[in-house]
Amino acid sequence: MKKVFVAGATGWAGSEISRAIFNNDEMILTGGLSLSQDGKNLSEILSLKSDNNIPLFKSIEDAIENVEFDILVDFTKPEIAKHNIHNALQKGKKVIIGTSGLTDKDYEEIERIANENNTSVLAAGNFALTVVLLQKFAEMAAKYIPHYEIIDYADAKKIDAPSGTVAELAYRLSKVQKPELSVAIEDTIGNKETRGATINGIQVHSVRLPGHTLGVETIFGLKGEKLILRHDSGESADPYVKGVLLAIKNIDTFKGLRRGLDSIMEF
Template sequence: MTKKVCIAGATGWAGSALTKAVHAQTDMEVAGAVSRTRKGEKLAEVLGLEKTDVIITDSVTRQLLADARVLVEFTKPDVAMTHIMTALDAGVHVVVGTSGLTDADYAQIHEKALEKKVGVLAAGNFALTVVLLQKFSEIAARYIPQWEIIDYAGDAKKDSPSGTARELAFRLSQVRQPQLTVPLADTQGPVEARGADMTGSQVHSIRLPGFTLSSEIIFGMPDQTLTIRHDAGTSAQPYVDGALLAIRKVDTFTGLRRGLDHVMDLDA
């Protein structure tokens, strides 16, 4: 059976690559496309696709989702929650790749998804290397009691920290809380210099020209450190492969799951 997919952010950097990929799949179909900057235009003309009559809209509505099985949310934090809640109210499964949503947002999404008996798979980053960074970090946190997260991105990225850093901090909080030698309250000087406290982890966001996206976590013990780092390239392909997997798997469970590893076999 062909899975019908609505993509919010269909003409963006990652969204356009994903839209083209969904259109090329034999088991998927682009059933709707959302872009505030290309409203009213034909998706086929904007992205150079064949055999689709989808007209781009500027928001996610129940009417747009009438035939959709899955909504992919790849827009901005200021509209993402509205899109996600609209989809859940319509009984549509959701794949979330939008950065900047908070733990409180995700708690609300989980509650609504359970109520509507649909699945939501959220990933701050769909790249396989990020999935492995998260898993390796969870293992390291079992043995090393102190760590800090560094989040790198270009100067134009508004959300800080990134969704990848937020997700990593949240996942580590499920393992343990880091044991700071000097409590933040005892910091001499501006406490902000120690980074932001994200569910117990200190997170430092760097926004400078020259960076694409990178995530780094440094674990420290006496006389030794461990650094795990992911660096993104300029292509959206790593995110596309993960998002396609998420689309195929999001209707196999109920409620919210954070992290692509939840639908991957990484236990072997």
């Protein structure tokens, strides 16, 4: 039986993930992290059918000291997540990262700590199956089409840019083939910033507007033709829940850091 602790347990995604873990026969939800609900019972907050207290804590240190768990699932904010992840790994816990905004440098440090403590980390910019497929299709296209850019869509209130989904996609595509530019960014006439940000050698454009939940569009172009791969998330957290449960079930199958849900899936 896997004992799981959720950081961000009362948030939009974390609350649905907590419910799913609680209702899974192969898992035990032992507690959660919530700055605003410290000391309260997660069972009561989420209306879980349990007579047991599932405690909420304001810090990962308090949680590690007071509850037993094998796996940390983190859906918080980047600065909080780094602190949670480092502390959990140093105690030999396995970690699943759904928090966006962590950088490649952050992941290098996380990988080092995981290896030093002989434990496992799975990080996914997005746990939805449709995103996994978009990443796979985009990697296939990038092998043959050397001209492409990425558009990142999210709600106006999302403070990090690009999203974790797009950051992960840019990282992966850069490993396949970095795109060619017909005009170098520094040679752009006018406002160079309108060409977007260069991330891992790829131009990324982040759009933040009301009406968007989360979306990613990868546009590939060749002379006389183009290919557009696009994913849009709805308002439900259900797609992420399924992916996180899959990650929990497979976190014991490797050591070190893996990035992308597909790293534990068969295609």
